Amino acid sequence: xxxxxxxxxxxxxxxxxxxxxxxxxxxxxxxxxxxxxxxxxxxxxxxxxxxxxxxxxxxxxxxxxxxxxxxxxxxxxxxxxxxxxxxxxxxxxxxxxxxxxxxxxxxxxxxxxxxx
Numbered sequence: 012x013x014x015x016x017x018x019x020x021x022x023x024x025x026x027x028x029x030x031x032x033x034x035x036x037x038x039x040x041x042x043x044x045x046x047x048x049x050x051x052x053x054x055x056x057x058x059x060x061x062x063x064x065x066x067x068x069x070x071x072x073x074x075x076x077x078x079x080x081x082x083x084x085x086x087x088x089x090x091x092x093x094x095x096x097x098x099x100x101x102x103x104x105x106x107x108x109x110x111x112x113x114x115x116x117x118x119x120x121x122x123x124x125x126x127x
Contacts, residue, residue, distance in 0.1 A: 013046060014053050022057040030061070031093070071100050078108055087112045088121050 013035065016022045030036035035046050039059045045052045078087075087110055089097045094114070101112045115121055 013055070014048050017046065017053060017055045017057050020056040020058070024055070024057045024059045026059065026061040028062065071103060074100065075103060075107060078104065078110070083108070083110050085111070089114045090121075 013024070017024060024039060026036050026040055030040045035048070038046060039055065040061050042059075044055050046055060047053075087104060089101055089112060091097075092100070097114045101114050104110055104112045
């Protein structure tokens with residue numbers, strides 16, 4: 012959609028919530044006027060609007076409420092989010108729920124069910 016419609020100033024690119032570093036969304040939020048896609052540069056003439064109040068992700072309090080229901084797993088792995096935020100959530104889960112938690116490393120493979 013960005014390649015097809017981003018070059019038309021009559022359009023609006025609406026960014027909903029947080030844009031992770033290194034993504035096209037983050038570049039647009041910082042004011043990029045071109046984006047590299049499909050091996051070439053595309054101009055961005057559309058208006059870019061970022062909504063701070065919407066996110067497709069639960070916040071830490073919602074995650075902690077969700078974790079308080081049901082049986083606790085042997086280990087909780089955090090696999091998404093910026094490193095500082097993930098470590099902060101790890102700390103909260105450990106201290107508020109007493110559960111063991113690990114922040115998985117980038118591209119780390121975690122085996123959940125090893126043959127015995």
